[in-house]
Amino acid sequence: MDELQQARAEINEVDAEMAALFERRMTAVRQVLEYKRAHGLPVLDAGREKEVLQRGAARVSDPALREYYTRVLERLMEVSRDFQSRQLGEFTVAYPGVEGAFSHIAASRIFPGKKQQAFVTFEEVFRAVQDGTAAAGVVPFENSYTGEVGEVLDLLWRYDCSIVEMYDLDIRQNLLALPGARLEDIRQVYSHHQAISQCQTWLSGRDLEVVPYPNTALAAKYISECGDCAKAAIASADTAALYGLSVLARDINTSAQNVTRFIVLSRTPQHRGDRFNLVFTVRHDAGALARAMQIIGSRGFNLESIRSRSMRDLPWQYFFYAEVVGDPSSARAREMLDELAAACSQLKLLGAWERRDAEGR
Numbered sequence: 001m002d003e004l005q006q007a008r009a010e011i012n013e014v015d016a017e018m019a020a021l022f023e024r025r026m027t028a029v030r031q032v033l034e035y036k037r038a039h040g041l042p043v044l045d046a047g048r049e050k051e052v053l054q055r056g057a058a059r060v061s062d063p064a065l066r067e068y069y070t071r072v073l074e075r076l077m078e079v080s081r082d083f084q085s086r087q088l089g090e091f092t093v094a095y096p097g098v099e100g101a102f103s104h105i106a107a108s109r110i111f112p113g114k115k116q117q118a119f120v121t122f123e124e125v126f127r128a129v130q131d132g133t134a135a136a137g138v139v140p141f142e143n144s145y146t147g148e149v150g151e152v153l154d155l156l157w158r159y160d161c162s163i164v165e166m167y168d169l170d171i172r173q174n175l176l177a178l179p180g181a182r183l184e185d186i187r188q189v190y191s192h193h194q195a196i197s198q199c200q201t202w203l204s205g206r207d208l209e210v211v212p213y214p215n216t217a218l219a220a221k222y223i224s225e226c227g228d229c230a231k232a233a234i235a236s237a238d239t240a241a242l243y244g245l246s247v248l249a250r251d252i253n254t255s256a257q258n259v260t261r262f263i264v265l266s267r268t269p270q271h272r273g274d275r276f277n278l279v280f281t282v283r284h285d286a287g288a289l290a291r292a293m294q295i296i297g298s299r300g301f302n303l304e305s306i307r308s309r310s311m312r313d314l315p316w317q318y319f320f321y322a323e324v325v326g327d328p329s330s331a332r333a334r335e336m337l338d339e340l341a342a343a344c345s346q347l348k349l350l351g352a353w354e355r356r357d358a359e360g361r
Contacts, residue, residue, distance in 0.1 A: 025076070026083065033084045043084045044132040049077050078268055081132050092117050094125045094134035100239035101217035106169045106262040107138040120214075122151055126159040129265045137265035141166070143194060144259040152263070153309045157279050157319055162351035165264035166275075172258070173199050175249040176220050176240045181229040183248050190219040191234035199234055202252040220245060266351075273352030275304070276328040281311075281319050281345040289320070292343055299336035301326045319346075328352050 036043065056073045060066045085091055093116045095103040107116055117134060119125050128134040142148040156163070173195055177186060189196075189203065190213045196203070203210060213219040219233035224243035232248060233239075240247050282288035296303050305323040310316075326333055328349060341347045 026080075029080050029083060033087055036084070043081050046131065052077065078132075082135070082268065085135055091115065091136075092134045094119055094128040094137040096120070096122050096125050096139055097215040098217045098221060100220065100236070100242040101215050102169065102171060102236060102260060103138055103140060103262065104217065105236065105238060106140075106167055106260075109169070110138060110165070110167050110262075110264060111136065122149075123155055126155045126161055126265065129161050129267055130159050132267065135266070136164075137161070138167075138262050139265065141261045141263045143171070143198065143261075144255070144257055148307065149194075150309065153307075153321055154312070156277075156321070156350060157309070157311075157348070161265040161267065162269035163263050163277050163353055164266045164268075164270040164351055165353045167262045167264065168259050169262060170258070171198070171253065171260050172236065172251050173216075173234050173253040174237050174240065174247045175232050175252055176223060176235055176243075176245040177232040177248050178223065178227070178229050179244070179246045181232070181246065181248065185229050186232045186248070187230040189232050189234060190222060192216050192219070195234045198253045198255070198258055201254040202249070217242075264353075269349075269351045271329045271352055272327055273354045274325065274327065275354070276324055276326065276333075276352040277350035278322045278324065278340075278347065279319055279350060280322070280340070280347040281317070282343070283345055288343075292320075292340060295336060295340050295343060296322070296324060299332055299339075301333070301336060 035041070053070055053073055057066045057070050060069045091111075091114050093107050093111045093114050095101070095107040095116060096119055097103050098118050101118075104116065104118070117128070119128060122139050125134070125137040125139055129137040139152055140149050141152055155161075173191075175183075175186070175189070186208065188209045188211055190211045191199075192215055193212045195216050196210055196212065213222065213233075216233070216235035217239050220235040220239045220243045223231050223233045224245055233245070234252070237247055237250070239245075280292065282292055293303060293306070302325040303322060304325050305321075307321050308318045309321065310318055328334075328337070329352070337347070337349065
């Protein structure tokens with residue numbers, strides 16, 4: 001047996017021992033789960049996880065390996081949380097806004113029957129996914145008419161969350177008002193700035209004051225509570241039913257092809273799919289961005305989308321978001337990513353996914 005075979009045989013023996021130890025660990029996790037179930041405790045215990053990581057790192061004598069062992073422990077704890085959440089039926093989906101918002105509608109269709117939790121901001125959704133409060137998050141990424149949601153791009157760069165799915169939702173904007181209100185009564189219209197932009201043609205030429213609001217569903221909720229027949233909201237028909245409003249004008253979005261793409265966030269990356277996403281920075285050298293793009297293309301991958309975004313804490317510095325067609329788990333993709341990492345200042349694989357629309361296609 002040569003040296004390579006000996007090393008591989010040793011790895012096989014260690015893997016067998018690790019499998020037995022993993023089953024032993026998960027038996028203890030089941031005991032922890034029963035205690036939490038009996039005492040109504042949450043799955044996530046951030047203090048305990050921090051303690052496990054610190055103690056684990058101290059056990060590794062080789063300084064070069066400590067970081068990697070810490071990553072193994074982090075992954076083990078993710079698996080443990082996921083197992084406990086599934087056993088407790090606590091698969092929680094985070095979304096921004098309130099019930100009736102398009103994000104809520106998308107989350108309900110992607111995860112039917114799952115527990116959902118609303119958060120005020122996009123960042124709170126990212127934070128809930130990253131710290132394990134939520135198993136998944138659903139946030140809008142771009143609209144076919146008004147373009148990308150820039151804040152979400154920023155958060156993808158900053159947070160340790162992976163994209164595991166993209167979902168296209170057909171958007172139909174409507175003018176909602178209190179029952180009994182007439183179109184000629186309306187003087188003020190409230191909605192999210194993107195919804196207002198999507199309906200600009202219908203709004204133009206009408207004597208209406210347009211008031212931006214944090215969320216379409218929040219705008220509808222405000223109209224339902226204010227009792228003023230001169231106020232209306234732009235939101236979905238589902239939201240009208242939820243808040244007891246009437247639809248004064250249907251399908252008022254300018255474009256008949258008004259689709260919002262939502263991304264599904266997870267702490268656990270998905271390694272296979274027909275598309276994957278990258279964010280990266282390049283050095284300030286002539287042709288640096290072109291070289292990065294050429295590396296992707298030279299390996300036979302289609303660069304379906306690329307866009308730049310300023311780094312707010314570094315004036316005149318930019319990062320790039322790219323959507324690539326292909327499976328990142330393939331050998332060809334791994335070679336491409338290795339070459340790209342060497343050419344870029346920073347490179348982050350956001351995740352792999354397979355596209356589907358509102359009909360699941």
